[in-house]
Amino acid sequence: MIRLAALLVVGVLAPAAGGPPWPAPANPMALTRQARLTPETHEFVFLHVHSHLDLFVNGKKTLVPAGIGIDTHAPAVKRFQAPDGSIGYGGISPPCAKPCISPLHTHFDDGVLHTEAKKHAFNRLGQFFIEWKVRLNAKCVGRFCKPAKKIAVYVDGDRYNGDPRAIELKDKREIAIVIGKPPDHIPSKFP
Secondary structure (H helix, E strand, O other): OHHHHHHHHHHHHOOEOOOOOOOOOOOHHHHHHHOOOOOEOOOOOOEEEEEEEEEEEOOEEEOOOOOOOEOOOOOOOEEEEOOOOOEEEEOOOOOOOOOOEOOEEOOOOOOEEEEEEOOOOOOEHHHHHHHHOEOEOOOEEOOEEOOOOOEEEEEOOEEEOOOHHHOEOOOOOEEEEEEOOOOOOOOOOOO
16 A cells, blocks of 8 residues: 555656647656656566556547657667557567666557566556656546546446546556546447
């Protein structure tokens, strides 16, 4: 519980409060450390799980960018092109000369949050938002704050009323954050 409390304090102080689009930050390894995660020289798969994040602002989907938690400029990090033309990052081999990837990261801009870790410990949504450098707490997402803007969080289609930073990123978990007007459909299943 102390670790989570420390994470929540860090999460309040670090992220920016701007509005979307929120790009992948330029300092991924510093943000990985700030999120209380250990940067690595390559991906591990002892714990390999995928959660999905949908973020809606006034009914429109907001992009969760590729490369969060990855030093996309490191020579060992490969670039991949998805069928839709977007670029993804990963496939680190041989390992980077210095740490270049967080155990919590995004390969593509598809909203899939990858945990590829060498220990069995689920990450939390608050850690991802610290790595993304976007403010997240019980009242705010980026520059949007209650009560001026409605904010709702859903986990597997059910309304979540706790602090969203504490949501565990378990395998096949679908998380939807809705700011302002909701979309026509709230996602409830991992795509």
